[in-house]
Amino acid sequence: MNNLSSCLPNATICDGASCVLAETNSNYILNVVLSAILTILLALVMFSMGCNVEVKKFLGHIKQPWGIFVGFLCQFGIMPLTGFILSVTFNILPIQAVVVLIIGCCPGGTASNILAYWVDGDMDLSISMTTCSTLLALGMMPLCLFLYTKMWAEVRTIVIPYDSIGISLVALLIPVSVGMYVNHKWPQKAKLILKVGSITGAILIVLIAVVGGILYQSSWIISSQMWIIGTIFPMAGYLLGFFLARIAGLPWYRCRTVALETGMQNTQLCSTIVQLSFTPEQLTHIFTFPLIYTIFQVVFAALLVGFYVAYKKCHGKNKAEFPESRDNETMSDSSLYKMNGGF
DSSP: OOOTTTSOTTEEEEETTEEEEOOOHHHHHHHHHHHHHHHHHHHHHHHHHHTTOOHHHHHHHHHSTHHHHHHHHIIIIIHHHHHHHHHHHTTOOHHHHHHHHHHHHSOBOTHHHHHHHHTTOOHHHHHHHHHHHHHHHHHHHHHHHHHHSTTOTTOOOOOOOHHHHHHHHHHHHHHHHHHHHHHHHOHHHHHHHHHHHHHHHHHHHHHHHHHHHHHTGGGOOOOHHHHHHHHHHHHHHHHHHHHHHHHTTOOHHHHHHHHHHHHOBOHHHHHHHHHHHSOHHHHHHHTTHHHHHHHHHHHHHHHHHHHHHHHHHHHOSSGGGOHHHHHHHSGGGOHHHHHHHTO
């Protein structure tokens, strides 16, 4: 509390290299207003993303879910295991290890759908993966957390906010469904909406990261190990998701989609779980980690998108010059699709 070299004088909870300040009234008002605005903008962006989804292809992923299954292995296999390995490797506190695992067990975030568009990914697969991972999280999150947190006896109670998961699912399905209907009825208008929504979505991703930094700027003091893990974890998710998808035989554009779905986690859900499950004293060690992960998952995703766009400009002027884009249109005739479609 008196360690002014580490924490600011108005810190209410301070322990070594971690501190949390009391939320001011202005911060509370800003939080409420911006949350409402961001929620509306996100719904509009997801509506525009739905304008790029074809009903037949979307249902095709549900009926022949090889891509979804690979995404499931990445989401609830790779990510929790990676979180566990990082926690053990850096020998962090048990309470810190649990929040790292919570991040790893969360379903994919909706920002991955926006980014999948920018890397010419499979939008139908992206949205179906986000939907399925959010739905499956109702059972897989408690199971994964039970399996991986058993070695840390100090942490016994983790509250899973099923209502928040349900709200996330509804907030995803409704605007996307409307967008799919618009694409079916008015395909030309849907293309225009998609262009506007994709640009808005890119701006929104950056805005969310900046807003988080403003609202919690007084809580950036946290142990160096958590900073390192927050930097490594999302990049590991992107890379491991990409390689597993490629090993599973998915084409390149779907590998990019699975990679983004794997590394891009629903950190807002993680923050909700953390605040419901731990005391203010415990929060001093973990309060900022979901925000750190958010920042770096956005930074690395932006770098990946930038690299892909630069590569595309160097090797081809448009999507039509990429073999994988043509594969997206004729996948029913692909031997790879037939092999994977038998799942």
